[in-house]
Amino acid sequence: MSVSQESLRAKLLAHGIGATAQRLEIAALVLNEPQHVTAEVVLSRLGALGRRVSKATVYNTLNLFAARGLLRTLAIDPDVTWFDSNTGPHFHLQQVETGVLMDLDATAVQLVGLPELPLGTELAGIDVVIRVRKRAE
Amino acid sequence: MSVSQESLRAKLLAHGIGATAQRLEIAALVLNEPQHVTAEVVLSRLGALGRRVSKATVYNTLNLFAARGLLRTLAIDPDVTWFDSNTGPHFHLQQVETGVLMDLDATAVQLVGLPELPLGTELAGIDVVIRVRKRAE
DNA sequence: ATATGTGCAAATCCTTTGCATAGAA
DNA sequence: TTCTATGCAAAGGATTTGCACATAT
Numbered sequence: 195m196s197v198s199q200e201s202l203r204a205k206l207l208a209h210g211i212g213a214t215a216q217r218l219e220i221a222a223l224v225l226n227e228p229q230h231v232t233a234e235v236v237l238s239r240l241g242a243l244g245r246r247v248s249k250a251t252v253y254n255t256l257n258l259f260a261a262r263g264l265l266r267t268l269a270i271d272p273d274v275t276w277f278d279s280n281t282g283p284h285f286h287l288q289q290v291e292t293g294v295l296m297d298l299d300a301t302a303v304q305l306v307g308l309p310e311l312p313l314g315t316e317l318a319g320i321d322v323v324i325r326v327r328k329r330a331e
Numbered sequence: 332m333s334v335s336q337e338s339l340r341a342k343l344l345a346h347g348i349g350a351t352a353q354r355l356e357i358a359a360l361v362l363n364e365p366q367h368v369t370a371e372v373v374l375s376r377l378g379a380l381g382r383r384v385s386k387a388t389v390y391n392t393l394n395l396f397a398a399r400g401l402l403r404t405l406a407i408d409p410d411v412t413w414f415d416s417n418t419g420p421h422f423h424l425q426q427v428e429t430g431v432l433m434d435l436d437a438t439a440v441q442l443v444g445l446p447e448l449p450l451g452t453e454l455a456g457i458d459v460v461i462r463v464r465k466r467a468e
Numbered sequence: 469a470t471a472t473g474t475g476c477a478a479a480t481c482c483t484t485t486g487c488a489t490a491g492a493a
Numbered sequence: 494t495t496c497t498a499t500g501c502a503a504a505g506g507a508t509t510t511g512c513a514c515a516t517a518t
């Protein structure tokens with residue numbers, strides 16, 4: 195078993211997630227570097243590697259990772275849920291034609307002039323999406 | 332025919348939209364004041380008023396209004412498309428427990444430090460969602 | 469007339485679920 | 494064993510589509 199697989203197993207356990215073969219496969223694909231994936235993408239990458247994991251398990255696993263803080267879900271696209279393995283503070287830039295997402299460092303972009311939050315509420319998060327399109331010539 | 336219905340008809344025509352009875356009904360519900368609605372909400376309000384408009388027509392109409400700039404679609408909720416009749420520059424605050432949206436004046440909130448856009452692209456829009464939750468005591 | 473819009477039901481697409489089997493502790 | 498996870502197929506829910514009928518110009 196590779197070192198990276200050992201550390202992934204440790205990471206899952208640290209988040210209260212039992213390390214099964216399928217979860218380690220998915221973790222290896224997704225958690226090793228910051229990226230944006232959909233369930234469909236994970237499924238097809240697994241397939242390309244010859245790993246057979248069911249669609250249900252892919253969804254279960256991604257949702258579990260998200261619930262335990264290993265992934266963030268992004269409601270950016272009306273038809274598909276994006277999972278973001280960069281869990282630090284950052285915003286997104288999206289190419290509207292392709293849907294492709296890029297990260298924007300949250301330390302570079304700042305929001306100024308936020309209003310007071312409604313009474314009895316606290317900040318749960320801030321999502322910023324800059325949408326760009328191919329320039330019309 | 333009421334004055335407001337006349338001005339709605341003019342507004343539709345000005346956006347290249349033929350003014351049918353159903354479209355005027357929906358326009359009256361949605362365009363007269365800034366608000367956030369889903370297709371389901373529009374459908375049930377029409378029903379409450381005794382106006383029978385099919386689900387397909389509600390979707391067609393809301394999408395048409397959005398395509399012609401009378402509404403903005405919001406990809407904020409993974410399961411449902413919100414239509415926003417405030418088409419001016421503004422951001423949103425969402426109560427995570429209920430999904431309820433509030434407007435934030437974009438002149439009050441400012442984004443500072445936007446990066447350069449990728450070459451050959453132009454800004455299509457900026458979406459900001461401040462998510463708040465009930466404060467844990 | 470001729471083009472456009474509407475309504476219904478069926479089709480789609482993403483995601484979740486029920487349940488029997490397989491695997492882990 | 495005993496609990497938990499997986500896989501399959503079916504179910505679910507929001508949205509779109511095909512097509513016949515109605516409406517508008």
